[in-house]
Amino acid sequence: MKIRDMGEFQFIRSIAEGCHFSTQDLIRGIGDDCAVIGPYGERVLLVTTDQLLEGVHFLGGHVPHEQLGQKAVAVNLSDVAAMGGEPRHLFLSLAIPENSRVEELHAFYRGVKAMCRHYGVNLLGGDTSRSLGGLLINVTVIGQGLEEEILYRDGARPGDRIYVTGTLGDSAGGLRLHTGRWQAEEPEASFLKAAHHRPVPFVEAGRFIARSRAATAMIDLSDGVASDLGHVCEASGVGARILYDNLPVSDELRKIAEANGEDAKSLALRGGEDYRLLFTVPLERAQDFQVRFEREGPCEIFLIGTVTEEPGIRVVRKGGEEEPLSARGFDHFG
């Protein structure tokens, strides 16, 4: 059987069993945004690794190298943020086509280092080799947190309120502009393109949510609400109801989507790479939490729905009309 016939998710399931050969220092293995190891003194460590491959995850020549460096770091910091952790250490493997321009590679490292500097993360090592294809990037980030503050995907309970830490769909809109599928004027076009190329990891928001000890589950939105909320529901053994009208959409996305004959809220539901955090808070704590977040939190948050006992995700439109939402994420071999 070829892997393209099996698909990514079934393949991952087929290899995810039987991976643990020691219980020492193991808190959480495969299946969340980060693995969790320790405890080391009072702390636990969070570890995440992600690839960014030319031609698969980005198009060579279309993204300035400095932005590419920023993005490679940001998507990994976002995984640490999604557990409520503080990113600390970064490792970067690079495979480089031999005709690459050194100036572009230095621009890439400028982007990496600027992001590291901003979040107080040290670049501590990696591996460099030649690539026979395009530029191949692999980033590993180690973060830390207090064990009792770490948030997983599997803690959501029926009745919990579902929040996100910012507007949704901007990155998907930026990609449509970038590939020429949409047309738009400035300054809205640049806003959406920046959302796609320069995602911001919600590290401070993740820390704030973790420290509040009010949340029950958290994930970062890399594949879109439909897919990532699906992961939370599956891990927690619950379902969810999303209020369509509550999906937060930027003015820029609304305007450009409309001009191009598309529904911004549909992108908000399904578009990937927003890297907002999605988290759940028990009903009885939700109001206090929301007031406190609005007063002291580092960003806006938006209530987008409720966790349900019944499995599956349903979207509720004005008037109460419900429809099921398929939770399928991007399959690399699908």
Add this chain to the structure above:
Amino acid sequence: MKIRDMGEFQFIRSIAEGCHFSTQDLIRGIGDDCAVIGPYGERVLLVTTDQLLEGVHFLGGHVPHEQLGQKAVAVNLSDVAAMGGEPRHLFLSLAIPENSRVEELHAFYRGVKAMCRHYGVNLLGGDTSRSLGGLLINVTVIGQGLEEEILYRDGARPGDRIYVTGTLGDSAGGLRLHTGRWQAEEPEASFLKAAHHRPVPFVEAGRFIARSRAATAMIDLSDGVASDLGHVCEASGVGARILYDNLPVSDELRKIAEANGEDAKSLALRGGEDYRLLFTVPLERAQDFQVRFEREGPCEIFLIGTVTEEPGIRVVRKGGEEEPLSARGFDHFG
């Protein structure tokens, strides 16, 4: 400027500056076999990451997938061994051509897991995506140790004795057989090929050497004695004298090299991927250490030379004739 004109080592130097933005938990950054972070309670953590790319580090179709999985793990465990640490956690990123056979990928994971099981290492996560080229592997390993036992490259002092943990050149001989440059009979041929495809990380030996607290510096031989001893000398600000006749060579390598008109000891000096440990012990402790290692140690060790105050590596042949050894390692863009 193109990277092939600059070369790998100058490029790495050009980006290795200005990588630290926080002093918290930072013990050692870029420049050794592992980065060292912590301390976490009594322990420090060791982190290493390595790529193994089809067409660059291995030829697709020539290596059984199970051996490839073993090797991808072994070379990273060897980096932890080289610091005297105990490997604990492993992360595996894989980019897979879409026409790959699932059976071969499962064989690859069998090799990964067999190695993890043997060393009590947990496979805790990774990333899977599609490759437009060949199979792309990136492994990150986290190990641990006591801070005062960790061995670096920069501790060698003039007068120290230089040891290696096994015979040298077998892997280079295996590669010559594999590429058809050499011909040989069984069982010697299989012995050398296995040395190339199934390297053994010297984890127990590394722990024994670290616990002894007798050694001053350690490295694993990934690029060959000439190159890796060169790293130790450069980091320590010293030179070395290698006793040519002392270079340990297996009977298999000696026999096959001779039959193919090559000098086995020359491969022992320059051949890569042996993954033995090379370490230094002060003269006054060397004899006791050697006796203790021979009695209680997990493998054989061989005395191959002495650290000198004068920089550079010289090879001493029978009769006292000396010649300088260039320490240049494999340059991916050279």
